[in-house]
Amino acid sequence: xxxPYGLHRVVEPAGVLPQQAWRLDASPECGAxxxxxxxxxxxxxxxxxxxxxxxxxxxxVRRAVLDIVASRGKMQNPVTGSGGMLLGTVRAVGASSPLGxxxxxxxxxxxxxTLTPLRITDGxxxxxxxDEQVPCSGTAxxxxxxxxxxxxxxxxxxxxxxxxxxxxxxxxxxxxxxxxGAPSVLVLGGGGKSxxxxxxxxxxxxxxxxxxxxPTEREAGAVRDAGLADVVVVADARDPVAVAEAVGAPVDVxxxxxxxxxxxxxxxxxxxxxxxxxFFSMATSFSAAALGAExxxxxxxxxxxxxxxxxxxxxxxxxxxAEPAVRALFEHRQTRQA
Amino acid sequence: xxxPYGLHRVVEPAGVLPQQAWRLDASPECGAxxxxxxxxxxxxxxxxxxxxxxxxxxxxVRRAVLDIVASRGKMQNPVTGSGGMLLGTVRAVGASSPLGxxxxxxxxxxxxxTLTPLRITDGxxxxxxxDEQVPCSGTAxxxxxxxxxxxxxxxxxxxxxxxxxxxxxxxxxxxxxxxxGAPSVLVLGGGGKSxxxxxxxxxxxxxxxxxxxxPTEREAGAVRDAGLADVVVVADARDPVAVAEAVGAPVDVxxxxxxxxxxxxxxxxxxxxxxxxxFFSMATSFSAAALGAExxxxxxxxxxxxxxxxxxxxxxxxxxxAEPAVRALFEHRQTRQA
Numbered sequence: 001x002x003x004p005y006g007l008h009r010v011v012e013p014a015g016v017l018p019q020q021a022w023r024l025d026a027s028p029e030c031g032a033x034x035x036x037x038x039x040x041x042x043x044x045x046x047x048x049x050x051x052x053x054x055x056x057x058x059x060x061v062r063r064a065v066l067d068i069v070a071s072r073g074k075m076q077n078p079v080t081g082s083g084g085m086l087l088g089t090v091r092a093v094g095a096s097s098p099l100g101x102x103x104x105x106x107x108x109x110x111x112x113x114t115l116t117p118l119r120i121t122d123g124x125x126x127x128x129x130x131d132e133q134v135p136c137s138g139t140a141x142x143x144x145x146x147x148x149x150x151x152x153x154x155x156x157x158x159x160x161x162x163x164x165x166x167x168x169x170x171x172x173x174x175x176x177x178x179x180x181g182a183p184s185v186l187v188l189g190g191g192g193k194s195x196x197x198x199x200x201x202x203x204x205x206x207x208x209x210x211x212x213x214x215p216t217e218r219e220a221g222a223v224r225d226a227g228l229a230d231v232v233v234v235a236d237a238r239d240p241v242a243v244a245e246a247v248g249a250p251v252d253v254x255x256x257x258x259x260x261x262x263x264x265x266x267x268x269x270x271x272x273x274x275x276x277x278x279f280f281s282m283a284t285s286f287s288a289a290a291l292g293a294e295x296x297x298x299x300x301x302x303x304x305x306x307x308x309x310x311x312x313x314x315x316x317x318x319x320x321x322a323e324p325a326v327r328a329l330f331e332h333r334q335t336r337q338a
Numbered sequence: 339x340x341x342p343y344g345l346h347r348v349v350e351p352a353g354v355l356p357q358q359a360w361r362l363d364a365s366p367e368c369g370a371x372x373x374x375x376x377x378x379x380x381x382x383x384x385x386x387x388x389x390x391x392x393x394x395x396x397x398x399v400r401r402a403v404l405d406i407v408a409s410r411g412k413m414q415n416p417v418t419g420s421g422g423m424l425l426g427t428v429r430a431v432g433a434s435s436p437l438g439x440x441x442x443x444x445x446x447x448x449x450x451x452t453l454t455p456l457r458i459t460d461g462x463x464x465x466x467x468x469d470e471q472v473p474c475s476g477t478a479x480x481x482x483x484x485x486x487x488x489x490x491x492x493x494x495x496x497x498x499x500x501x502x503x504x505x506x507x508x509x510x511x512x513x514x515x516x517x518x519g520a521p522s523v524l525v526l527g528g529g530g531k532s533x534x535x536x537x538x539x540x541x542x543x544x545x546x547x548x549x550x551x552x553p554t555e556r557e558a559g560a561v562r563d564a565g566l567a568d569v570v571v572v573a574d575a576r577d578p579v580a581v582a583e584a585v586g587a588p589v590d591v592x593x594x595x596x597x598x599x600x601x602x603x604x605x606x607x608x609x610x611x612x613x614x615x616x617f618f619s620m621a622t623s624f625s626a627a628a629l630g631a632e633x634x635x636x637x638x639x640x641x642x643x644x645x646x647x648x649x650x651x652x653x654x655x656x657x658x659x660a661e662p663a664v665r666a667l668f669e670h671r672q673t674r675q676a
């Protein structure tokens with residue numbers, strides 16, 4: 001009997017969900033409601049890749065990732081707790097899989113690598129460790145309740161993958177901005193992947209004023225040229241006082257897309273009472289957010305950025321197709337990385 | 339020049355907010371917009387006290403707390419990041435303090451100890467380490483933007499303090515339940531302080547069905563006798579599968595009041611799509627919540643439990659006065675601890 005949540009793949013400790021598990025069974029036999037995928041590429045979560053690179057150096061990250069996957073049967077960074085996603089081709093579909101996939105479909109997984117059984121068979125020989133896109137041969141397993149998107153024909157795979165990687169952010173930004181009704185919106189890290197998509201989503205959802213905060217003048221220039229925000233300011237998102245000064249009048253909605261720790265208090269200080277802060281960064285500290293708002297006597301609603309919103313993949317891809325400026329930023333980023 | 343956020347009290351690192359600071363200046367000289375309090379008692383955050391007791395044992399917690407306060411100028415547990423609150427009497431009020439306090443007022447601080455300059459002068463000689471209520475002599479400093487509640491005349495100080503300690507939970511529960519409109523509500527840890535107040539708040543806010551989840555049959559009996567919930571179930575909140583089975587049909591709103599790590603996935607699994615999870619426990623992991631919802635393809639809104647909601651202190655005290663069953667649970671808890 002297979003479980004839609006993948007309980008049957010948990011090796012230890014027994015009885016927990018796959019994401020909490022220390023070790024999963026990553027064997028490529030396809031269960032009744034499972035799908036097995038031939039992996040082409042891993043896309044490590046930005047916070048995870050950054051932590052691994054800082055700990056092991058570019059030369060050591062390959063070994064670090066191989067060790068994690070070999071010992072855990074999944075790619076879950078033990079420090080950040082985060083994983084990433086993968087790209088591959090469907091190899092086998094169980095008779096009762098509800099995902100609607102067919103053998104040969106090229107897919108991206110939209111559930112985290114932290115709960116996806118994964119086996120690597122090529123020693124990551126083609127990865128130089130220089131960025132979070134990891135060429136990889138191996139197999140992965142999807143459960144009945146997993147989410148995977150078939151890659152679109154009209155976009156390059158690398159581009160689609162990097163959009164799908166962050167597709168929860170624009171979808172949830174859209175929902176929060178519409179609920180507020182023409183709010184002013186601040187995006188911390190507005191020049192990054194989730195940040196630029198969130199800016200575009202906020203504009204389309206009716207934001208009355210859009211502020212992008214970025215760390216460097218160079219990035220500010222790119223966001224200004226793209227026309228993604230009404231105001232672009234430069235500040236260190238980890239410095240609450242600097243953030244509040246740069247932003248000026250507090251905004252109604254703040255979206256945090258900066259993948260470094262310590263951005264909670266700046267986001268709270270920059271947000272007006274009655275406003276909402278959406279934390280998308282996996283580097284967010286729960287206690288820093290909760291105690292920060294309390295300590296600042298800030299009546300703001302704080303949302304844990306849920307990576308799943310129904311329709312999020314199609315929403316993000318449509319946004320990219322409709323917004324040439326966002327697409328240009330993504331392509332520029334890929335060129336820099338290539 | 340003093341800052342309403344207490345920036346002038348930060349010793350290192352320079353420029354950060356008091357909560358992020360490693361060390362604060364806890365000297366009892368009263369700045370222009372400050373208030374200095376003679377401390378009577380510290381109330382350690384439950385997650386912090388539990389961690390300290392597990393690391394140092396009952397015999398070692400006194401030394402551990404003294405060392406933290408001596409080195410940091412505040413009581414912030416370096417592992418959990420959390421603090422607690424304090425009870426004391428106003429010693430001095432700066433000429434431009436906006437808090438409306440007078441010398442001699444008996445107050446409880448409603449901002450966390452993690453950002454409150456604190457000096458201990460009695461070596462905590464009267465504390466045996468057996469629970470989180472710490473008799474203490476010393477001084478603390480409130481800033482212009484701090485929050486403190488004058489203790490009510492009609493309630494014993496210990497009782498009022500333990501209500502004020504968790505007063506953010508019922509106020510935010512009230513807001514979320516009203517927004518949903520007669521939702522079904524689950525409270526994980528419904529027998530505890532914040533849990534029982536949240537149950538009472540949810541009932542008054544119009545919850546259509548109230549489920550309390552508690553860890554033991556004994557606690558279940560107490561919650562049943564108090565009539566705080568329509569259904570009381572017993573399960574380990576850290577076991578998502580057990581939580582989902584015990585709760586049955588998913589609820590619209592789940593409030594997490596269990597102060598141990600690992601309750602995120604059970605809360606998510608027990609909540610219906612379109613529902614809301616409010617995390618009040620300081621033991622909540624941001625990444626476990628974010629990736630858990632994504633991994634379970636759960637379209638739930640997840641709130642970081644902000645300890646500050648305007649009017650929260652009066653709201654919680656009124657709830658206690660109006661609900662004899664909640665008061666009885668609090669008094670029973672105090673008797674057990676005494």
